[in-house]
Amino acid sequence: MKDQLNYYQIPRDEWKKFYQKHIVPLNNQELLQIKSVNDRISLRDVQEIYTPLVHLLGLRLAAQKQLLAKQAGFLGIKPAHVPFLLGIAGSVAVGKSTIARLLQLMLQDIYPDKRVQLLTTDGFLYSNAQLERRHLLDRKGFPESYDMAHLLSFTNDVKNGLPAKAPVYSHKIYDVIPGKYELVDDPDILIVEGINVLQLPSNQQLYVSDFFDFSIYVDAQEELIKKWYLQRFEMLLDTAFQDPTNYYYPYAQGDRQAAFELAKQVWEDVNHPNLDNYILPTRNRADLILHKTENHLVNELFLRKY
Ligand SMILES: Nc1ncnc2c1ncn2[C@@H]1O[C@H](COP(=O)(O)OP(=O)(O)OP(=O)(O)O)[C@@H](O)[C@H]1O
Numbered sequence: 001m002k003d004q005l006n007y008y009q010i011p012r013d014e015w016k017k018f019y020q021k022h023i024v025p026l027n028n029q030e031l032l033q034i035k036s037v038n039d040r041i042s043l044r045d046v047q048e049i050y051t052p053l054v055h056l057l058g059l060r061l062a063a064q065k066q067l068l069a070k071q072a073g074f075l076g077i078k079p080a081h082v083p084f085l086l087g088i089a090g091s092v093a094v095g096k097s098t099i100a101r102l103l104q105l106m107l108q109d110i111y112p113d114k115r116v117q118l119l120t121t122d123g124f125l126y127s128n129a130q131l132e133r134r135h136l137l138d139r140k141g142f143p144e145s146y147d148m149a150h151l152l153s154f155t156n157d158v159k160n161g162l163p164a165k166a167p168v169y170s171h172k173i174y175d176v177i178p179g180k181y182e183l184v185d186d187p188d189i190l191i192v193e194g195i196n197v198l199q200l201p202s203n204q205q206l207y208v209s210d211f212f213d214f215s216i217y218v219d220a221q222e223e224l225i226k227k228w229y230l231q232r233f234e235m236l237l238d239t240a241f242q243d244p245t246n247y248y249y250p251y252a253q254g255d256r257q258a259a260f261e262l263a264k265q266v267w268e269d270v271n272h273p274n275l276d277n278y279i280l281p282t283r284n285r286a287d288l289i290l291h292k293t294e295n296h297l298v299n300e301l302f303l304r305k306y
């Protein structure tokens with residue numbers, strides 16, 4: 001393990017040894033559940049990377065509870081129930097939502113009595129109508145396309161144990177769904193996944209990450225992420241985009257090569273500059289940087305020391 005300023009740089013072979021003696025092999029039902037998240041997830045990574053990670057999260061969860069109880073003791077009040085917030089950041093298509101769903105499943109599995117909820121920040125994008133009004137339609141995904149004040153007040157409510165409603169985004173209609181909300185009502189653990197969870201809103205005093213108890217940045221070389229983005233697009237052309245009500249239906253009907261060129265252009269015009277200018281600079285705010293290589297396999301982790 002190498003020391004790197006405020007991070008421990010931990011190669012896979014070292015990380016996989018952490019906590020292994022507490023780990024029991026996955027049973028059939030657990031394997032099936034993992035396959036239902038994504039049937040291409042490496043089970044070796046589940047065992048060697050994500051299982052120790054879930055144990056580390058368990059330690060952080062217990063430490064948060066203890067700190068809250070001690071502080072309440074100091075104040076002479078009853079400790080409040082404060083949800084544990086886990087943030088997951090990284091580029092478009094790096095695999096944030098897959099990791100978020102995997103961690104939700106694994107945490108729920110070891111804490112069957114706890115309520116583990118998952119949320120993406122996509123719902124906090126301005127609607128297409130609002131984006132158009134602000135001349136931001138071609139800026140979807142960039143910091144100014146999100147209602148960050150809303151995301152902050154939402155996160156604040158969640159931390160305070162208040163019922164909070166998150167708007168819902170649909171990739172199918174390429175817009176926020178009018179009037180649709182997801183209720184977050186005092187969960188034990190809330191996983192918040194999105195490209196912007198470690199960003200600083202321009203006119204606010206707080207980061208969303210100020211509310212996080214732990215944060216993960218999913219990292220990989222851009223060439224690989226672009227490949228995963230294009231592979232996902234190709235796969236969607238054969239599946240979801242075949243639905244006539246899907247926003248991308250015309251692309252699935254038209255010339256394949258033209259559709260593919262469009263996806264490449266979206267990467268160059270939107271996802272690449274967004275990653276370079278606004279997402280990557282937030283990497284060093286994360287408590288853990290998970291670095292992936294070919295086939296989404298994790299080769300190295302950086303854990304914040306303090
Ligand atoms: N561990 C993994 N093993 C194999 N494939 C994976 C893994 N993680 C993600 N993928 C694939 O990579 C692509 C991107 O993953 P995912 O949708 O989770 O990314 P994301 O970061 O949440 O993207 P977005 O920001 O666009 O929502 C998908 O096609 C997914 O199936």
Ligand SMILES: CC(C)(CO)[C@@H](O)C(=O)NCCC(=O)O
Nearest residue numbers: 092122125140141142195266270
């Ligand atoms: C919803 C976001 C911004 C983030 O997940 C992204 O998936 C997206 O839709 N970006 C817009 C560029 C595009 O059309 O792919």
